Amino acid sequence: MEWNPPFARWFVGGKLNASYICVDVHMRSWRRNKVALYWEGEPGDSRTLSYAELYREVNRYASILKKLGVGKGDRVALYLPMIPELPIFMLACARIGAPHTVVFSGFSTGALADRVNDVEAKIVVTADGGYRRGKILPLKKTVDEALKTVKSVEKVIVVKRTGAEVHMEEGRDLWLHDLLREAENYVRPEPVDSTDPLYILYTSGTTGKPKGIVHSTGGYLVFNHSMYQWVFNIKEDSVYWCTADVGWVTGHSSIVYAPLSHGASIVVYEGAPDYPAPDRWWSIIEKYRVTIFYTSPTAVRMFMRYGEQWIEKHDLSSLQVLGSVGEPINPEAWLWYFEKIGRGRCPIVDTWWQTETGGIMISPAPGVGLVPLKPGSVTYPLPGIDADVVDEEGRPCKPGVRGYLVIRRPWPGMLMTIYGNPERYKKTYWSRYPGLYFAGDYAMKDEEGYFWLLGRADEVLKIAGHRIGTAEIESAVVEHPAVVEAAVIGKPDPVKGETILVFAILKEGYEASPKLASEIKNHIRKVIGPVATPEAIYFVRSLPKTRSGKIMRRVIKAVALNTPIGDLSTLEDEASVEDVRKAYEEFRKAMEGK
Numbered sequence: 001m002e003w004n005p006p007f008a009r010w011f012v013g014g015k016l017n018a019s020y021i022c023v024d025v026h027m028r029s030w031r032r033n034k035v036a037l038y039w040e041g042e043p044g045d046s047r048t049l050s051y052a053e054l055y056r057e058v059n060r061y062a063s064i065l066k067k068l069g070v071g072k073g074d075r076v077a078l079y080l081p082m083i084p085e086l087p088i089f090m091l092a093c094a095r096i097g098a099p100h101t102v103v104f105s106g107f108s109t110g111a112l113a114d115r116v117n118d119v120e121a122k123i124v125v126t127a128d129g130g131y132r133r134g135k136i137l138p139l140k141k142t143v144d145e146a147l148k149t150v151k152s153v154e155k156v157i158v159v160k161r162t163g164a165e166v167h168m169e170e171g172r173d174l175w176l177h178d179l180l181r182e183a184e185n186y187v188r189p190e191p192v193d194s195t196d197p198l199y200i201l202y203t204s205g206t207t208g209k210p211k212g213i214v215h216s217t218g219g220y221l222v223f224n225h226s227m228y229q230w231v232f233n234i235k236e237d238s239v240y241w242c243t244a245d246v247g248w249v250t251g252h253s254s255i256v257y258a259p260l261s262h263g264a265s266i267v268v269y270e271g272a273p274d275y276p277a278p279d280r281w282w283s284i285i286e287k288y289r290v291t292i293f294y295t296s297p298t299a300v301r302m303f304m305r306y307g308e309q310w311i312e313k314h315d316l317s318s319l320q321v322l323g324s325v326g327e328p329i330n331p332e333a334w335l336w337y338f339e340k341i342g343r344g345r346c347p348i349v350d351t352w353w354q355t356e357t358g359g360i361m362i363s364p365a366p367g368v369g370l371v372p373l374k375p376g377s378v379t380y381p382l383p384g385i386d387a388d389v390v391d392e393e394g395r396p397c398k399p400g401v402r403g404y405l406v407i408r409r410p411w412p413g414m415l416m417t418i419y420g421n422p423e424r425y426k427k428t429y430w431s432r433y434p435g436l437y438f439a440g441d442y443a444m445k446d447e448e449g450y451f452w453l454l455g456r457a458d459e460v461l462k463i464a465g466h467r468i469g470t471a472e473i474e475s476a477v478v479e480h481p482a483v484v485e486a487a488v489i490g491k492p493d494p495v496k497g498e499t500i501l502v503f504a505i506l507k508e509g510y511e512a513s514p515k516l517a518s519e520i521k522n523h524i525r526k527v528i529g530p531v532a533t534p535e536a537i538y539f540v541r542s543l544p545k546t547r548s549g550k551i552m553r554r555v556i557k558a559v560a561l562n563t564p565i566g567d568l569s570t571l572e573d574e575a576s577v578e579d580v581r582k583a584y585e586e587f588r589k590a591m592e593g594k
């Protein structure tokens, strides 16, 4: 490691290629003819690719990209549903040394345009749609809208998934199946430096502009390969199913790079978890004999509500390890997961990590030795991870005391920087405590040194495990012509972990009404996507602010949740607190009256 604080470079001078490691290496072994990918579409269609077939496809797709002029270092944006073409394109990009930026297909026009613009992608890959709850997501339409504000994109490759009619822009848009007719069966994998970026993935922070997290090739792969062996005990005969969308970091590591580097079989499912019935997931586990299952606490809580009858119908005896990620799992959900899904036989690995960490950092590790589990605790940091919990001054907290989670030393999966913004990288992660990586999470260690994660310590929300910054939602809200200013807070939710509440000040001449509230909701869905749909919008005349003009979200939150408001000495105008309270109560009464 070359450590130039706060920039770390791993395996400097090493050359490799990620698609070679995930695909080509298996061509020389029995794995050539085993299943690499089981894919199940929402309508019930399916596709299976052996490693040899995956190899062929990755090469063909790589040749297409090359012919379109994509070279080493060029960025390619992938805006696709959960179909085999998504991992294939990721590996094809890796093969030619072009970093990919996957944009979650649940994001909408504004979110997509921001990311494509920031990364200056040359190519966007999308589809004529994807299935979600029986409906078709109009991805191509969203791309067409988004590209109106993007200059860098030269070509759009369109995958035919649904057969829905889409507009094809002459000279810009190309069907994948047309391009494949001219594709070549072999493209030499481009040797890249260990420290060349494998991908850039955007995540929300505390400003409206998402951060492009840059991951290296060598460090990222070594780290993930190791962690999946230790945490999941993954083997070449594992059938690994991570239910996350590839659009999040969990999907990058857990669907594509780690399991394929181990030569395991992955399961990819396109649609909604409970469609057409609440046993869709359990039927998939039974059908493909899934051995390792990795999901989110929100999903577990949702299935708890549906009841056990949906699970009992299915043979889940193939399961060996169960994983949880993305948000704290409450002990009740943990125990239910352990007993009902794992039938008391499978360890639960509650894995703490982030887009920035690239891979799992704190988790039980049955692959190297299982410690006694405590429901709700992520147990201990993994080998090589020097994690701690510190107070405001950076001193280690005593057992049982809540503090901030920090990492004391770099690790191979650590982000390299924020794309195009090294200053923001330094400021966000390394300025709070010089020399320590600041994760932005509250945590606590108990008497035995077990770590307990206690939620975000910044303005980042976790909605059903999806990470969305309050600032990103606020900037979408104020784009609406009726709104001057807005504040967003998260409200605890028994299933999703958190839901979104918006407090908005209207412009002169606009009347607060349920119609306007639903208009603003639709606007947010259009700009960011359905994940950011608020539970409610409250219209207020003012917002509590500090004298320097910063919105005090914690005050709004305290009012809305009816918890103690705390220190108000920096508040500029006390009337605003009453205003928020009044708006909130009026709305609640109106709802109760219905």
Ligand code: PRX
Pocket (backbone or CB within 6 Å): 203, 248, 249, 250, 324, 325, 326, 327, 328, 329, 350, 351, 352, 353, 354, 355, 356, 378, 439, 440, 441, 453, 454, 455, 456, 462, 465, 466, 467
């Ligand atoms: O707050 C923590 C929470 O998810 C955040 C990272 O979100 P993202 O970058 O989207 O990556 C999610 C999946 C890797 C963290 O800062 N988080 C993640 N895993 C856990 C968790 N909170 C509690 N327990 C976990 N196991």
